[in-house]
Amino acid sequence: MSDRPNRPAVLSVRDLTVEIPTRRGVLKPVDSVSFDIGEGEILGVVGESGAGKSMTGNAVIGLLDRPARISGGEVRLRSERIDNLPYEKLRRVRGRRIGMIFQDPLTSLNPLLPIGEQIAETVRTHMDVSSTEAWNRAVAALEEVGIPAARERAGSYPHEFSGGMRQRVVIALALCAEPDLVVADEPTTALDVSVQAQIIALLKRLCRDRGTAVMLVTHDMGVIAEAADRVAVMYAGRMAELGPVREVVTRPRHPYTDGLMGATPLAGGGQRRLRQIPGATPRLTALPTGCAFHPRCPNAQDACRQDPPPTLAADRGRAACWFPVEHDLPRAREA
Amino acid sequence: MRDDAPRSTSETPAGAAPLVSVRNLSRVFDVSRPWLNRVIERLPLRYLTAVSDVSFDIPARTTYALVGESGSGKSTIGKILVGLLSPSEGSVEINGIDLARETDAAKIGRVRSDIQMIFQDPYASLNPRWTVRAIIVEPVAARGGDTSGLAERLLEQVGLAAEDADKYPHEFSGGQRQRICIARALASEPRFIVCDEPTSALDVSVQAQVLNLMSDLKEEFGLTYLFISHDLTVVRHMADRVGVLYLGRLVEEAAPDELNEIPRHPYTRMLLEAAPRLDAFGREIDPPKGEIPDPISPPPGCAFHPRCPIAVDRCRQERPALRPLGGARVACHRAGEEGTPTA
Ligand SMILES: Nc1ncnc2c1ncn2[C@@H]1O[C@H](COP(=O)(O)OP(=O)(O)OP(=O)(O)O)[C@@H](O)[C@H]1O
Ligand SMILES: Nc1ncnc2c1ncn2[C@@H]1O[C@H](COP(=O)(O)OP(=O)(O)OP(=O)(O)O)[C@@H](O)[C@H]1O
Ligand code: SF4
Numbered sequence A: 001m002s003d004r005p006n007r008p009a010v011l012s013v014r015d016l017t018v019e020i021p022t023r024r025g026v027l028k029p030v031d032s033v034s035f036d037i038g039e040g041e042i043l044g045v046v047g048e049s050g051a052g053k054s055m056t057g058n059a060v061i062g063l064l065d066r067p068a069r070i071s072g073g074e075v076r077l078r079s080e081r082i083d084n085l086p087y088e089k090l091r092r093v094r095g096r097r098i099g100m101i102f103q104d105p106l107t108s109l110n111p112l113l114p115i116g117e118q119i120a121e122t123v124r125t126h127m128d129v130s131s132t133e134a135w136n137r138a139v140a141a142l143e144e145v146g147i148p149a150a151r152e153r154a155g156s157y158p159h160e161f162s163g164g165m166r167q168r169v170v171i172a173l174a175l176c177a178e179p180d181l182v183v184a185d186e187p188t189t190a191l192d193v194s195v196q197a198q199i200i201a202l203l204k205r206l207c208r209d210r211g212t213a214v215m216l217v218t219h220d221m222g223v224i225a226e227a228a229d230r231v232a233v234m235y236a237g238r239m240a241e242l243g244p245v246r247e248v249v250t251r252p253r254h255p256y257t258d259g260l261m262g263a264t265p266l267a268g269g270g271q272r273r274l275r276q277i278p279g280a281t282p283r284l285t286a287l288p289t290g291c292a293f294h295p296r297c298p299n300a301q302d303a304c305r306q307d308p309p310p311t312l313a314a315d316r317g318r319a320a321c322w323f324p325v326e327h328d329l330p331r332a333r334e335a
Numbered sequence B: 001m002r003d004d005a006p007r008s009t010s011e012t013p014a015g016a017a018p019l020v021s022v023r024n025l026s027r028v029f030d031v032s033r034p035w036l037n038r039v040i041e042r043l044p045l046r047y048l049t050a051v052s053d054v055s056f057d058i059p060a061r062t063t064y065a066l067v068g069e070s071g072s073g074k075s076t077i078g079k080i081l082v083g084l085l086s087p088s089e090g091s092v093e094i095n096g097i098d099l100a101r102e103t104d105a106a107k108i109g110r111v112r113s114d115i116q117m118i119f120q121d122p123y124a125s126l127n128p129r130w131t132v133r134a135i136i137v138e139p140v141a142a143r144g145g146d147t148s149g150l151a152e153r154l155l156e157q158v159g160l161a162a163e164d165a166d167k168y169p170h171e172f173s174g175g176q177r178q179r180i181c182i183a184r185a186l187a188s189e190p191r192f193i194v195c196d197e198p199t200s201a202l203d204v205s206v207q208a209q210v211l212n213l214m215s216d217l218k219e220e221f222g223l224t225y226l227f228i229s230h231d232l233t234v235v236r237h238m239a240d241r242v243g244v245l246y247l248g249r250l251v252e253e254a255a256p257d258e259l260n261e262i263p264r265h266p267y268t269r270m271l272l273e274a275a276p277r278l279d280a281f282g283r284e285i286d287p288p289k290g291e292i293p294d295p296i297s298p299p300p301g302c303a304f305h306p307r308c309p310i311a312v313d314r315c316r317q318e319r320p321a322l323r324p325l326g327g328a329r330v331a332c333h334r335a336g337e338e339g340t341p342t343a
């Protein structure tokens, strides 16, 4: 398997950089990030808190909160640039061609409107259909995401549903205009494991069937391993590693990814002690020189302290690292 | 035990009195609407049984883990064990003393200082206006104990620096704050610590640091833990014995390896299958059915029956008792039957 998706790219991000001007200087929560997502492909974006995952997702959908702004690079949706569109145009693209799913379903739902009407309204805004047809499509969408008795429940309000059911409604809403891309930011982080498994299975099935590209942002490597085709690992605003999920999980090349794997308790048990990554994630206001990971890295050498490793391109290279981890033997955790 | 490397439990002499002994513990909350609404809208009183008839022991120097999904009663049990909530029924004995019934103030004081709690949110549980020193020594100072040099010593024990004592909580990362919480919990030299999701708010690399620290401290000070978590993988790593809760009841209890390898309760099997795994690339599972029912009116019989793939008529009528099976205890009518996984 190569790093490049075999299907044509739906989303193409090149050297995306986000800046936040502050009194203590300009911060770069996202620094020269590049990746593609193909049709029907799920790209997992992982990293620890503050790595820049949500910022990257928000920059892609044009929803950065001030004072953060895109200061470089480009975002293309089916080869059309969307990072420099005027506000109104971008808003239309977002509703019609990009679906969004966030951790808290209530941020996407209007508390005062029955769920069926919200979906029907989105359908009508973006597609040329009658209001009866829009309502029927809303009911069908709710049925598809597994809301029991969808026709009756379409008249219920968001607060009348459990957290898991609400997230199903949000998925129906995100997919009802048949978007090219779905950006899901920690869609299951607030849910119980049994409901998380339901939501991930649903998302996988619907997006595969329709060929929707998915950017799945999460801090949970297990979720990524099960759901994603490829994974992007972020550290301190940069892309540390990018590759097919099985490769990255079983033979991580970047010392940070390797550290993350060692720190994760295995389902099979058997570890006496977890491997620790020394130190803590750096603050954006005090990023180390050279490679931002060097103070914590077991492979670090002088070169790492002086020069940052070259940024990862979307289509070549696996790890942004001067001295990547070598693997002689496959890891025990390989399936 | 099938573990070749013996853990501390297997060293505990059989028959030794447990440090913590929980018997038929229940806790009911009154969740009725306010009195006036009830009268106007003719609503009945409503009660929620958060914990129901739970019994387990924790031998000294071992870790007992409680797992279950949200609302299963984990935190309620933890709070009862440290005395933050009182039981509605049943008893908790720590070192042979029942805090809810003991009348001797000296004994109560001694047991109280033997117990500490660590919470999930290291941000909310530290007073932002206090120095780290004041936070750490507070449990000891409150009893008029000697606090000189205490904070500095504890900070070093949890892997921070003595100089950190003069700083304030906002100067620390999440993992460092959880270390401060642990230092505070250690200050009164407790024997028993209730840890309520101590790493759920932390990143994996920070979680690894905190879990390793907890294991080291357990060895060093001979601590006993009640470890509350929703993460079966973390629990397997930490626990000597695991209790699985569903809607306030213990449905299965076993040693972690046994629980993972031969889960006997259908709910345990469901949890294990649903947990995301690092080695399950592109796994297509049949996701679990349904969601946790309303705890105010749980299903009759076995509360798991609406979601259970092997439920039979009996399950809808008769509640299964928790009974011993192999090295485990299981509350399922069909556990141990031909064709269901036992061993
Ligand atoms: N207004 C702001 N001013 C300064 N820094 C900011 C601002 N907003 C965000 N940041 C910083 O930008 C970085 C990236 O944040 P982001 O939300 O993308 O992280 P994340 O990877 O999604 O983390 P999490 O897992 O916690 O959601 C963080 O270090 C955050 O502190
Ligand atoms: N003070 C209270 N008043 C009313 N109901 C309560 C109270 N505390 C807890 N409950 C209810 O009791 C049940 C058990 O709650 P508990 O907090 O023990 O669950 P938990 O297993 O710790 O869940 P979580 O994983 O979400 O922390 C829940 O249904 C909860 O809503
Ligand atoms: S570039 Fe150097 S410091 Fe950075 S991850 Fe690679 S080896 Fe480590």
Ligand code: SF4
Pocket (backbone or CB within 6 Å): B265, B266, B267, B302, B303, B304, B305, B308, B309, B310, B311, B312, B315, B320, B331, B332, B333, B334, B335
């Ligand atoms: S008692 Fe019946 S319903 Fe309950 S878990 Fe066992 S088989 Fe399933």
Ligand SMILES: [Mg+2]
Pocket (backbone or CB within 6 Å): A053, A054, A055
């Ligand atoms: Mg985020």
Ligand SMILES: [Mg+2]
Pocket (backbone or CB within 6 Å): B074, B075, B076
């Ligand atoms: Mg809890």
